[in-house]
Amino acid sequence: xxxxxxxxxxxxxxxxxxxxxxxxxxxxxxxxxxxxxxxxxxxxxxxxxxxxxxxxxxxxxxxxxxxxxxxxxxxxxxxxxxxxxxxxxxxxxxxxxxxxxxxxxxxxxxxxxxxxxxxxxxxxxxxxxxxxxxxxxxxxxxxxxxxxxxxxxxxxxxxxxxxxxxxxxxxxxxxxxxxxxxxxxxxxxxxxxxxxxxxxxxxxxxxxxxxxxxxxxxxxxxxxxxxxxxxxxxxxxxxxxxxxxxxxxxxxxxxxxxxxxxxxxxxxxxxxxxxxxxxxxxxxxxxxxxxxxxxxxxxx
Amino acid sequence: xxxxxxxxxxxxxxxxxxxxxxxxxxxxxxxxxxxxxxxxxxxxxxxxxxxxxxxxxxxxxxxxxxxxxxxxxxxxxxxxxxxxxxxxxxxxxxxxxxxxxxxxxxxxxxxxxxxxxxxxxxxxxxxxxx
Numbered sequence: 001x002x003x004x005x006x007x008x009x010x011x012x013x014x015x016x017x018x019x020x021x022x023x024x025x026x027x028x029x030x031x032x033x034x035x036x037x038x039x040x041x042x043x044x045x046x047x048x049x050x051x052x053x054x055x056x057x058x059x060x061x062x063x064x065x066x067x068x069x070x071x072x073x074x075x076x077x078x079x080x081x082x083x084x085x086x087x088x089x090x091x092x093x094x095x096x097x098x099x100x101x102x103x104x105x106x107x108x109x110x111x112x113x114x115x116x117x118x119x120x121x122x123x124x125x126x127x128x129x130x131x132x133x134x135x136x137x138x139x140x141x142x143x144x145x146x147x148x149x150x151x152x153x154x155x156x157x158x159x160x161x162x163x164x165x166x167x168x169x170x171x172x173x174x175x176x177x178x179x180x181x182x183x184x185x186x187x188x189x190x191x192x193x194x195x196x197x198x199x200x201x202x203x204x205x206x207x208x209x210x211x212x213x214x215x216x217x218x219x220x221x222x223x224x225x226x227x228x229x230x231x232x233x234x235x236x237x238x239x240x241x242x243x244x245x246x247x248x249x250x251x252x253x254x255x256x257x258x259x260x261x262x263x264x265x266x267x268x269x270x271x272x273x274x275x276x277x278x279x280x281x282x283x284x285x286x287x288x289x290x291x292x293x294x295x296x297x298x299x300x
Numbered sequence: 301x302x303x304x305x306x307x308x309x310x311x312x313x314x315x316x317x318x319x320x321x322x323x324x325x326x327x328x329x330x331x332x333x334x335x336x337x338x339x340x341x342x343x344x345x346x347x348x349x350x351x352x353x354x355x356x357x358x359x360x361x362x363x364x365x366x367x368x369x370x371x372x373x374x375x376x377x378x379x380x381x382x383x384x385x386x387x388x389x390x391x392x393x394x395x396x397x398x399x400x401x402x403x404x405x406x407x408x409x410x411x412x413x414x415x416x417x418x419x420x421x422x423x424x425x426x427x428x429x430x
Contacts, residue, residue, distance in 0.1 A: 053392070097382060
């Protein structure tokens with residue numbers, strides 16, 4: 001149970017919205033709670049996102065986006081991490097007079113993370129950790145036909161995304177650390193010339209960990225602000241609903257690490273939002289993760 | 301104790317009667333808005349038509365239906381209804397023009413004000429081009 005000593009283990013919440021009803025929220029690729037482990041990981045993640053769409057303040061549809069993902073991380077070097085995921089998405093839009101159901105493979109994503117700073121104490125527990133990651137999302141998932149009226153329901157946005165992830169964690173006490181994560185995502189246009197606006201996000205999380213039973217419990221409450229730029233079409237601003245806005249959210253992650261298994265539950269609840277001129281509101285988002293940690297071969 | 305029960309029963313009775321009377325004193329009305337399509341619009345073959353609108357009632361409404369009719373062939377090409385009781389509705393539907401020939405089209409929004417058959421309607425006519 002050597003790995004139990006690690007303070008600040010990865011709580012893998014690698015977000016991978018290949019597509020979403022909000023149109024373009026997909027940019028963010030959170031590393032999760034502190035990426036300072038010495039393990040390769042492989043796992044699965046299930047998530048459910050809910051939305052409501054409004055017309056003049058009246059709900060006209062409800063959207064449910066469920067995703068199952070295979071997630072993996074390879075740590076070729078103490079300072080380099082490569083993570084990837086492939087999502088499968090099921091999207092449903094329920095309207096007064098009908099419904100639509102779209103499912104398929106989402107856009108795969110890969111993130112290369114370089115550890116810039118990693119200070120440890122005499123017990124090899126992390127004190128300060130700073131990393132910079134670069135991610136790419138490829139438009140290889142199922143995308144909407146050009147004429148589709150429900151393009152946001154499709155698993156793929158049909159465009160390349162490039163993300164930069166800066167993560168900093170500081171240990172405050174033996175059981176508490178503080179994590180901040182900033183993400184910027186640049187989005188390319190799709191084949192039809194439509195381009196979702198770039199996204200920015202900042203997350204602030206307090207991570208509390210404690211030995212519990214046969215494992216270690218890690219709880220991370222926090223706040224997150226996401227901002228979405230306006231969409232363009234052939235380089236010109238989209239008039240009317242252009243997907244611009246922000247979402248301010250609270251979130252909590254509960255994780256349990258036992259032997260080589262890491263279980264995780266993440267719940268995100270919007271506190272304040274103004275998106276697409278108020279025509280869409282994001283609801284609660286819930287995700288569960290199960291990862292298996294593969295111990296690296298030690299080289300002495 | 302008995303007196304208290306009588307007073308409570310009497311008060312609840314008055315409140316119930318008062319509410320019931322109020323419910324029937326004013327007929328329910330509804331404001332219908334068809335944002336899309338607009339009268340005279342032309343939707344070319346293969347293009348999608350947005351059917352976008354709202355209904356706001358002065359009280360509880362008893363459902364609505366949306367019907368798109370090809371006036372040239374006299375065929376209904378789209379229809380849908382919602383029977384839930386709400387004070388307001390919004391709809392955002394779409395229909396792709398596959399009519400094959402230029403046709404006059406009519407979109408009708410019918411709102412049920414009660415279960416006695418009282419309705420209010422709004423329609424808009426446009427063209428399905430070819």
